Amino acid sequence: MASLTVTGVRPWGGDPADLVLDGDRISDVRPAGSAPVEGERIDGAGLLALPGFVNAHAHVDKSWWGKPWVSYGGVASTEGRIAHERAEREALGIPSVELAETVLREFLRHGTTAARSHVDVDLGLGLRGIEIVRQAAERLGGAVEVEIVAFPQDGVLRRPGVLALLDEAAAAGASRIGGLDPAGIDRDPVGQLDRLFEIAERRGVGLDIHLHDGGELGAFQYELIADRTVRAGLQGKVTVSHGFALGEVPPARQAALLDRIAEAGISLATVAPVRKAPLPWTELSAREVPVGLGTDGIRDLWSPYGDGDILRIAFDFARLHGLRTDEELTAAVELATRRAGSFVGRVRHDLVPGCRADVVLVAAENVPDALLRAPVRALVIAGGRVVARDGKVLV
Structure with missing residues (x-):
């Protein structure tokens, strides 16, 4: 079972997707709502998703x-x-x-x-x-x-x-x-x-x-x-x-x-x-x-x-x-x-299956908007666990 699913995010500003995280890895990236969520769930609320x-x-x-x-x-x-x-x-x-x-x-x-x-x-x-x-x-x-x-x-x-x-x-x-x-x-x-x-x-x-x-x-x-x-x-x-x-x-x-x-x-x-x-x-x-x-x-x-x-x-x-x-x-x-x-030391680092589950969510229209405004990081996931929220470190 998935340990954590982040629902309804926009990877790289694309279509809404659910990011399925198993342990410290991304196991699946699927269209939002296309499959039942197993395990813990976080509502991504349409935020822009980037790799760590x-x-x-x-x-x-x-x-x-x-x-x-x-x-x-x-x-x-x-x-x-x-x-x-x-x-x-x-x-x-x-x-x-x-x-x-x-x-x-x-x-x-x-x-x-x-x-x-x-x-x-x-x-x-x-x-x-x-x-x-x-x-x-x-x-x-x-x-x-x-x-x-x-x-x-x-x-x-x-x-x-x-x-x-x-x-x-x-x-x-x-x-x-x-x-x-x-x-x-x-x-x-x-x-x-x-x-x-x-x-x-x-x-x-x-x-x-x-x-x-x-x-x-x-x-x-x-x-x-x-x-x-x-x-x-x-x-x-x-x-x-x-x-x-x-x-x-x-x-x-x-x-x-x-x-x-x-x-x-x-x-x-x-x-x-x-x-x-x-x-x-x-x-x-x-x-x-x-x-x-x-x-x-x-x-x-x-x-x-x-x-x-x-x-x-x-x-x-x-x-x-x-x-x-x-x-x-x-x-x-x-x-x-x-x-x-x-x-x-990473062969691949991205929001794709097999990569370390490092995910950053920001309230931005698209990637250029995120770059130019540098908004507060709404959520930071590192190795499959939530480590920061709204600019505050939780570990």
């Missing part, structure tokens, strides 16, 4: 959310932000299980049921941050499934001992290890990437590399990453996060980079930042390069911005890339949902 949102790039270990306001300080550069965070985080109790749980609860309230979180691994913290994030996720009973990237925020080669910590994290179950501006931070792109790929290949994990370096310097590092991905046989397991350079190089150079990225099976994660060049969105879609959307840090020592709502990030992506038609606006929401499953 996927946050493809988060830092849930860094936030001061829930504490008194922390004013922005330090120098506004990558190096400056790193130094400021290292100097101030301990006084704020960052990281902690309580603060990480607060962030995950904000995710859940806004309908995010899966996230890839970069978690700082450095000589001061060791692997403590990873255990903290795992504990925070466990407190919510797995309502938000979290894939962990062991992230060397302070650099790799320039901090002896970090490579050993990344290797240890991979051995201990981190699904990916990270990197950071191989040229701009470590000033040795070949050295950093060779060592990161060696760990990934040996441990059988993926890579997710922050790449802020712009222009030709960033483009050169894209090439290095693509070459090593193919050489190591890691197609489909490597992500470049941020990757601003892709939108900053001339068209011919850009097209060649896109071909190499697609050939290497590299995915991209973006937070759609203001004042940055748009990604070549149409060309990425044509080459079927996976693109995921992320919140990045939320109210942390890098920036006071962020509220945990990935639908607002999809809105920012749409504005940055000049999306206007219904098809384009719907595609932006798809990047935050069904097109993002691979970022959290």
Whole structure:
């Protein structure tokens, strides 16, 4: 028997349907009222139904959310932000299980049921941050499934001992290890990437590399990453996060980079930042390069911005890339949902039988309307259980 049926919803704005959930899976999607309801029933009241949102790039270990306001300080550069965070985080109790749980609860309230979180691994913290994030996720009973990237925020080669910590994290179950501006931070792109790929290949994990370096310097590092991905046989397991350079190089150079990225099976994660060049969105879609959307840090020592709502990030992506038609606006929401499953280890993530029963209901006329208004999430179901209602977390 079905454990839960959500009746009379409109999946992706289509015709009214009943979603039948068995345990943590969707077992059937059928026309509304076409069969008797067995087990528990929730009236969907004609609301728009979307899959749970996927946050493809988060830092849930860094936030001061829930504490008194922390004013922005330090120098506004990558190096400056790193130094400021290292100097101030301990006084704020960052990281902690309580603060990480607060962030995950904000995710859940806004309908995010899966996230890839970069978690700082450095000589001061060791692997403590990873255990903290795992504990925070466990407190919510797995309502938000979290894939962990062991992230060397302070650099790799320039901090002896970090490579050993990344290797240890991979051995201990981190699904990916990270990197950071191989040229701009470590000033040795070949050295950093060779060592990161060696760990990934040996441990059988993926890579997710922050790449802020712009222009030709960033483009050169894209090439290095693509070459090593193919050489190591890691197609489909490597992500470049941020990757601003892709939108900053001339068209011919850009097209060649896109071909190499697609050939290497590299995915991209973006937070759609203001004042940055748009990604070549149409060309990425044509080459079927996976693109995921992320919140990045939320109210942390890098920036006071962020509220945990990935639908607002999809809105920012749409504005940055000049999306206007219904098809384009719907595609932006798809990047935050069904097109993002691979970022959290899911072969398929949608409102179809066999997928994890992650469902978000909103009062919206259609998908573009939901994107532009970002209404309160009327109901959030994660893994087959109701976890939030009318913007309030119930777990």
